Amino acid sequence: DVKVTQSSRYLVKRTGEKVFLECVQDMDHENMFWYRQDPGLGLRLIYFSYDVKMKEKGDIPEGYSVSREKKERFSLILESASTNQTSMYLCASRYSGAGYEQYFGPGTRLTVT
Template identity: 95%
Template structure:
């Protein structure tokens, strides 16, 4: 059974803290993605990666960075968390290929106080 796991389901952090969100997939997928989901705004792509050590900015990369040191792991980093980064964060992965069906993790609900 294919699986994408995220390190935490719920996370509460303080303004200014450095936050790490981890995502691991066991499907040997080349592509990995980080989205944030907010009411009324749908899913917005933050960053994605096509291969180890490769990263591309999505639609809303400001305030975030990513790391992909191993194929199965893709980390999202909030260098200095702010209250407007309170959101649901979703990780996804997919095979390299034309169709790009994505498999999602369960999400991390992050609250920044």
């Protein structure tokens, strides 16, 4: 079974803190993704990575950065957390070939106060 794990299910941080969200997959997937999900706005892609040390901006990269030093691990960084970054964050991974589905982690619900 494919497993995508995220470091925390719930996280509460203060405005201005630096926040790290970690995602690990165990299936040797080339591609990894970070989304945020907010009521009424659906899933929005923040960043994705198609290889180690490679990254591409998604639709809403502002205020975020990412790191992928190892194939299995993809980190999302909020350099200075703000209250509008309170959200559910979902990590996902998939193989790079055609027709492979994307597997999601359990999600991290981040609250910035």
